[in-house]
Amino acid sequence: MKYENQKTGYEKTLILFVISLAITFMALGLNVAKTPSISKIPTKIIKDSLASVTAFKKVYRVLMSPRCMNCHPAGDIPLQGDDSHLHTMSPKRGSEGKGLYAMKCANCHQPGNSPGLHTPPGNPNWHLPPANMKMIFQGRSPDQLARQIVDKKQNGHKNLQQLIEHADDGLVLSAWNPGEGRTKPPLSHSEFKRAWIEWLNKGGYAPKKL
Structure with a gap:
């Protein structure tokens, strides 16, 4: 009888332990579920106009290179070649x-x-902006282009996170794989991306008008 009582007490203790362990795991699971994924955490802006403008000056050099500007013409005919002549x-x-048409x-x-x-250079999604x-680049001053890029009414309704992600867009990346006989942008893609993110995360400031 004494042995059975001890056994019953042990079983009760074990059951309580298992229940408490289950509750602990459930609580942890709820906390994990409430934690946003990295991709959903909003980008934090730490405003620094000097650093932002300095970064954009690097970005501007890339955007005004033929590999970018040729598909962002002032008119409705794309540009072509390293001298950016009309197609x-x-x-x-x-x-x-x-x-x-055809x-x-x-x-x-x-x-x-x-x-x-x-x-002809290639890309599965080759096109001009609609x-x-x-999204005209040709003829834009640094001030004009910076303001245009962060203006949702002119940038395809992109928010900050979408603008940052755009640095890895397939057409953007194709600028660094332009085909034989074409110069690449003046910065590597990694350098451009760092400057692009720096510019945006520091406030997306536009250089002063000259």
């Missing part, structure tokens, strides 16, 4: 930025670069 075939932007960007610009010197959000 010799005169394709038009079209409403979606993918060409007009002359579509994808007719010549394949998913990857075509082999050979000065042949007609309702042209």
